[in-house]
Amino acid sequence: MPALPPIRRCSLRQAFSLIELMIAITLGMLLVYVAMAGFRVASQSITTANRLALENSLLRSAFHEALNEVDLWTAYDDPVSTQAADQALRRPQMPFSEMPATSRIMASNPSVEGIPFTESELDTGWDYRYPWPASSSRTWWRANPAEWHNTLGRSGNYTLFSGIGSSPHPWLASQMDMLQTNLGYYALCDYLPPSMLYAYIGPDPRQGGNIDMLKDFVTASNFRNGDGGTEFAQGRYRCTKDTSYLLVPLKPIAGAGQITTGNIRNKYTTGVGANIDSINGFMSRGLSSRKQLDQKPQHWPEVTLQVARFLSHNRFVTLSKIGFTNTLTGQPLELSFTAIGTTLRGARQMRKPGAPGSGAGWATWRGPNETDNDRHLDNNP
């Protein structure tokens, strides 16, 4: 029997059947699709993560900047800049103007046990070292708090003892007059103790030469709150109830033209009686607008930091608003917060004196008795 040719089993495996081919192609396509989908999702995830990370990074940057601004006040005065516009609030009668030099005797440093301060009712200038001790009679407001402004002193005209000029107790009135004249109302309240009643004898603009314990500080506007027709001596809460006093920043929303002595002393209705116009007017003058990272790439999301400082309802408010756009949805978002930090007086003591554009720089304080402490805006020998 002749030998049979060998079975060519291998030849059966040298090609695909149609079914095998279709299954292989289908599985292959499925695999490719899954891989592609996976790549796409992964790519989107990475992009999303990058965008969120960038957004977080920008938010952190803006938040850090906001905290710095709370302490440094550079939105109101940039002490290292040589541009006059960056120190516009150093002009006369502005909050960062130099305290006028006076020929007064500075208060002595207190001894440990003895009479702590050398004081005189005839002192006139601001002494940054004087702590206004509550025991000192010259810090006491001398008048009848129930007396109406144009009465004839029917409850006893104690006000004769607390006026400026030839009064035997002119010190407190002089401090008030000097501060509001040179720095404005916000500074008036920042510098004086919170217990202050804002009144003293002076020429009454409505009654000519008659004395008036409620002298208007300026004619166009005043620090008294007119609520209820009240015309007695008022403290900080009463003067700022429903009304606010602001500091105009270097770059307000409404433009640098808003930096005027009048706007800094203006009374803004922000509580009862406020309307959209009064609020808009207040915010457009009081809210600064600064973009973060001017040199950033175009495709990065926009982040802005706005700050406002104002006095309302007895509170000094430092408002920070961080604005940004959601990188995924395009929705504009805002993060607002208030913080406690450097006060106006502290900010002035941080700055060397110098005219606008002088770039005077930051003042260094090394210790209470150090001789190499820098001069500052309140320290004019």
Added chain:
Amino acid sequence: MIPTTSSRNGTILIIVAGVSSLMAAMALTFLVRMRSDVEESQAVVREVQAHIMKVAACNFIMESARLGWDPKLPNGTRSPIRREAFGWIDVRDGRPGPRGEDGQRLGPVDDTGTPILGLDGLPKWDPWTDLALADVERPAKRGLMYVMRRPPFAVSPRVAVNPITTEGPDAFKPYMSEPDPQPFQKGMTSTDFAQAYIRGNTEADLARYVPSWFRIWRASPASFVITCGVGETLGFRTWDEVVDAGEIARFGYSTNDGRTMFNFHQQQEVRLWYLVEWSAHVASSDYQNIQNEFSPKTVETYLQRPVNTSQESRSQGKLVNPVGTIRMIQRLLNEPRFW
């Protein structure tokens, strides 16, 4: 059985390995990114904590103008004697405080609670309040602000200690049968209870541990340098301070180890400096202190409405602030010589 070709297994293996490595790379990238974000966020958290320390230090200055001067006996217990101060600048005569109701300095006491006298025969100051010491010798007050397991004098957050029942014989009767507020912990004997209430449990709550601290250095009768810190130095300025305080063990098993660790922590932590000024003056209670004006003359002009009143009640002002205010805060951009 039909043998499979090894080339197909290899292809699948390559694909699976490729996809896996891709996923691993992406996961690693993501984790690195997340870690980077968290680290950057931690820096922000520490900065915010430092600013919170500023407020805490201001509160400490204000409260210690009046409170916290009860004699603390050397054995750690509290004396039943209660002392109250009258401000960093005494409101009665303008001398530097804190001084007690008898006008004497408030400071350290002996085993019996009697003030320790100085060379001048007068009670000694607590060193950190002693302005007679040279600036370089006057120590700072260090305050650790970690979260305690139970702070001293902790009260229960329970809101309604004496709820009014709506059933039974006492329905709708507002009995004050339990003291309100209640101490935080219960179930102790009266003796233990009092001590536990007073002392609390000052161990750190590790689940909420943030190494926050502040230091206060008195610069003048009413001004203070505040150092706000977040870091593991625990407010010690130098290693020598650690040694003097006997706290070496907090930083290492030996002096050398501890010094190295302290220096490491010192370089890592956030520190901010402020100059603040305290004042005894508090907000005026002038709101509606008279009925607007003299006309009509039928009303009493000296009646007051308190600030933030929610009703038109006629009374004296109700502003209560026995601890003064912080008049001025100044950020110090440089490290001051003394803090």
